[in-house]
Amino acid sequence: MGSSSALAEVTQLLTPVSDVCCLTGNCKPSGSAFTKKRVSFPHYERPPIEPAAQKLATGNKVTEFTVHSQARTSPRLRDGCSPRAAAGPRTKLQCGRERGAGSGRPARGQEGRGRGGCSADGHCGTNVRSVESGGREAPTARPAPEIRAPAPRCRNRPPSRGRPCAGSELKRAGPRRRASPEGCRSGQAAASQAGGARGDARGAQLWPPGSDPEGGPRDRNFLFVGVMTAQKYLQTRAVAAYRTWSKTIPGKVQFFSSEGSDTSIPIPVVPLRGVDDSYPPQKKSFMMLKYMHDHYLDKYEWFMRADDDVYIKGDRLENFLRSLNSSEPLFLGQTGLGTTEEMGKLALEPGENFCMGGPGVIMSREVLRRMVPHIGECLREMYTTHEDVEVGRCVRRFAGVQCVWSYEMQQLFYENYEQNKKGYIRDLHNSKIHQAITLHPNKNPPYQYRLHSYMLSRKIAELRHRTIQLHREIVLMSKYSNTEIHKEDLQLGIPPSFMRFQPRQREEILEWEFLTGKYLYSAVDGQPPRRGMDSAQREALDDIVMQVMEMINANAKTRGRIIDFKEIQYGYRRVNPMYGAEYILDLLLLYKKHKGKKMTVPVRRHAYLQQTFSKIQFVEHEELDAQELAKRINQESGSLSFLSNSLKKLVPFQLPGSKSEHKEPKDKKINILIPLSGRFDMFVRFMGNFEKTCLIPNQNVKLVVLLFNSDSNPDKAKQVELMRDYRIKYPKADMQILPVSGEFSRALALEVGSSQFNNESLLFFCDVDLVFTTEFLQRCRANTVLGQQIYFPIIFSQYDPKIVYSGKVPSDNHFAFTQKTGFWRNYGFGITCIYKGDLVRVGGFDVSIQGWGLEDVDLFNKVVQAGLKTFRSQEVGVVHVHHPVFCDPNLDPKQYKMCLGSKASTYGSTQQLAEMWLEKNDPSYSKSSNNNGSVRTA
Numbered sequence: 001m002g003s004s005s006a007l008a009e010v011t012q013l014l015t016p017v018s019d020v021c022c023l024t025g026n027c028k029p030s031g032s033a034f035t036k037k038r039v040s041f042p043h044y045e046r047p048p049i050e051p052a053a054q055k056l057a058t059g060n061k062v063t064e065f066t067v068h069s070q071a072r073t074s075p076r077l078r079d080g081c082s083p084r085a086a087a088g089p090r091t092k093l094q095c096g097r098e099r100g101a102g103s104g105r106p107a108r109g110q111e112g113r114g115r116g117g118c119s120a121d122g123h124c125g126t127n128v129r130s131v132e133s134g135g136r137e138a139p140t141a142r143p144a145p146e147i148r149a150p151a152p153r154c155r156n157r158p159p160s161r162g163r164p165c166a167g168s169e170l171k172r173a174g175p176r177r178r179a180s181p182e183g184c185r186s187g188q189a190a191a192s193q194a195g196g197a198r199g200d201a202r203g204a205q206l207w208p209p210g211s212d213p214e215g216g217p218r219d220r221n222f223l224f225v226g227v228m229t230a231q232k233y234l235q236t237r238a239v240a241a242y243r244t245w246s247k248t249i250p251g252k253v254q255f256f257s258s259e260g261s262d263t264s265i266p267i268p269v270v271p272l273r274g275v276d277d278s279y280p281p282q283k284k285s286f287m288m289l290k291y292m293h294d295h296y297l298d299k300y301e302w303f304m305r306a307d308d309d310v311y312i313k314g315d316r317l318e319n320f321l322r323s324l325n326s327s328e329p330l331f332l333g334q335t336g337l338g339t340t341e342e343m344g345k346l347a348l349e350p351g352e353n354f355c356m357g358g359p360g361v362i363m364s365r366e367v368l369r370r371m372v373p374h375i376g377e378c379l380r381e382m383y384t385t386h387e388d389v390e391v392g393r394c395v396r397r398f399a400g401v402q403c404v405w406s407y408e409m410q411q412l413f414y415e416n417y418e419q420n421k422k423g424y425i426r427d428l429h430n431s432k433i434h435q436a437i438t439l440h441p442n443k444n445p446p447y448q449y450r451l452h453s454y455m456l457s458r459k460i461a462e463l464r465h466r467t468i469q470l471h472r473e474i475v476l477m478s479k480y481s482n483t484e485i486h487k488e489d490l491q492l493g494i495p496p497s498f499m500r501f502q503p504r505q506r507e508e509i510l511e512w513e514f515l516t517g518k519y520l521y522s523a524v525d526g527q528p529p530r531r532g533m534d535s536a537q538r539e540a541l542d543d544i545v546m547q548v549m550e551m552i553n554a555n556a557k558t559r560g561r562i563i564d565f566k567e568i569q570y571g572y573r574r575v576n577p578m579y580g581a582e583y584i585l586d587l588l589l590l591y592k593k594h595k596g597k598k599m600t601v602p603v604r605r606h607a608y609l610q611q612t613f614s615k616i617q618f619v620e621h622e623e624l625d626a627q628e629l630a631k632r633i634n635q636e637s638g639s640l641s642f643l644s645n646s647l648k649k650l651v652p653f654q655l656p657g658s659k660s661e662h663k664e665p666k667d668k669k670i671n672i673l674i675p676l677s678g679r680f681d682m683f684v685r686f687m688g689n690f691e692k693t694c695l696i697p698n699q700n701v702k703l704v705v706l707l708f709n710s711d712s713n714p715d716k717a718k719q720v721e722l723m724r725d726y727r728i729k730y731p732k733a734d735m736q737i738l739p740v741s742g743e744f745s746r747a748l749a750l751e752v753g754s755s756q757f758n759n760e761s762l763l764f765f766c767d768v769d770l771v772f773t774t775e776f777l778q779r780c781r782a783n784t785v786l787g788q789q790i791y792f793p794i795i796f797s798q799y800d801p802k803i804v805y806s807g808k809v810p811s812d813n814h815f816a817f818t819q820k821t822g823f824w825r826n827y828g829f830g831i832t833c834i835y836k837g838d839l840v841r842v843g844g845f846d847v848s849i850q851g852w853g854l855e856d857v858d859l860f861n862k863v864v865q866a867g868l869k870t871f872r873s874q875e876v877g878v879v880h881v882h883h884p885v886f887c888d889p890n891l892d893p894k895q896y897k898m899c900l901g902s903k904a905s906t907y908g909s910t911q912q913l914a915e916m917w918l919e920k921n922d923p924s925y926s927k928s929s930n931n932n933g934s935v936r937t938a
Contacts, residue, residue, distance in 0.1 A: 223251035240445035244452035248314025293372035301326035347383035354392025359413035560595025675749035680715035706749035747855035759837030776877025793875030830856035
């Protein structure tokens, strides 16, 4: 089947007047381009005009824009800060003391001290050797052939050896230098580097050719991840982690559980001797670190302790760790001090901290080598029940380092601090999710698969965007190489512009829709003038705004400012079917400057955005049967029953020929229910249409007329007589009249009528003022799925024929669809195809609602809240025939207001009413002869 997938691409069409990443709105169209108008801001500096491209992957889309910035290389991540922050000559991990704990709050605020020694000239850090004075290293440090940046000076006290100072610092690792098992590089390894391979003193290749992260397979002996789990979670959380993020780790992943744990599960399980699954898992954590030390110390450079409910982005973690020197004692994670209630109870001295265990803890080989020989002493001298606090204490005591003081670690090692903790990460379209390296918690395995699927979709979006870039490069290079451009390259390689499509006639002009924060205003035929923004459009808009803000704040740290998004003032959108979606947004932003003179200023910017369609792909595959897949997985994996219900969500609707447990025949009987009180002329017309559509073709339907026998129905006898005539004419037809007592209530009538059928019966809630076709009946069967989906068609409603045809004889063809003859009832939910079982499941109708209106909206809301799918589409097979509308003032105020609004909408189109007013009040006005437009008939 063919599908065109949208790939988001935010393109800057204006040359910026500063280095700010958003777009100025002071421009106007001029031919096929936009003319720029310089706008000066006191807090921006104009950089040298040298174009450089920047891009950033976000969600299922990849944003792209072009800015003028100073040309410089993109350094690797040096200091554990966000990859979006451009690293300068020397960047520090000194962002102040942070507050948080395994069960506490994120770190914040004050500056603390790291464990390390101070050099003779006042420089300090973790095993820092001063470049200027050649200060001494700590006795445990190993020499490394690297250039080290000066460490931060000790503050508020004279330098002294062995005392921590504020802000321990990570040093650069040099240009991709790696440590050998002995901790330093041999001459042979250095020589092999020149030849493209890296090895140890024995000549064994630790980094074979082509294993560089930027080209070729990665080093599989780079990182060891130990996942702490328990016997009861081996078949759920552990399996989910192994099948998702563990495949992205550049090394080995093993799951550590209690002694006697089941090892037959198809995941690498290590039962720890003498360890049980009691909580808190202090002994399990220390014994896992000892196992890593005893078996893998010389095989891996980095070691990570993780929980079974964490998600790790292996590629981002590798890029982060390769920018650091693994031969240095480094202890990485989200820094914590404890909750407010625990302050002073964790036996932490001022300036001491620990790495929170939930998001994961990373330690270099040197830290593991120093700490593990003293694990017995650490286990005997524990002060708290928190295993992450005790691990941090042991590392600080025997390795001489503590968790890095860095605010950025709070973003890289993400902990979900939602007030109503549900054990999973709900909002994925979030900048924090995109920036993080680890995400915690995801205790529900289906949400772990959901998160993994989302991450894969982001990678797919990046690859699709890369293909668009390559097509553009091909088109650009073909101009210089004098080669023929392939049609596909020409189609996909057109540079971003709002003028990619050139209309030749007035009818080809693509109209824009105006939008605000809540509503869309449209002049498109078939759309209401104003409508609320649906969830899909809202998510797309939020995702695009998020991408723009990420680009704006990409280098916020070095620029000394941050810009926050406030709201969309207004905007425009349209979809170009040839190229993609296009947006123009007026954004209200908040500019916060934190370097130099601090200021907070509201600013507005215009953003010109495009989402480019990528290449159409045709994929042939066997149809997925979710229940069969879940059954097969459960049989193979033992008891993965948690997937059974979740995998049903993978198939949004049933396709022809599926092996679903619910497979209805094409001639499934439709039970048509019509509430009736008065309106004899309409009933005569309805029965005429019913005869032509159902009785003559012998359709498999049943008609149930729900006739109110109150005194307010003077046509009751004539209606009964008409039904008797049709029964005589069609003796085999299934038709009946079901009397309903009391005043007219559509909700009561449909509730009484539906009670006559079993749960497998397909019901069609109809009205007497409708006409429908045979094709609609088939769509009613196809679009309604028992237990899964309900069909709410959007029907076409006629305007007053006397106004439409200017007093001439009205047309008998009710299926004429033009902007002049009628409109689509986007907010009408009364016409419904539903199974009786689903009606019972959602709670049925509210029989307390009298008269017409509100009962359909109430049922629709119940369906949504029950979790059933609602299928909505324009239905050309059903037409609401115009009739005069009478609104009873005795109705409920809400119903009366809805009735008046419905009545006002039935007179005629806005254009025709305006023409009538102009003809009456403006003698010079002459109506064009071709205002009617094209008439499309079904």
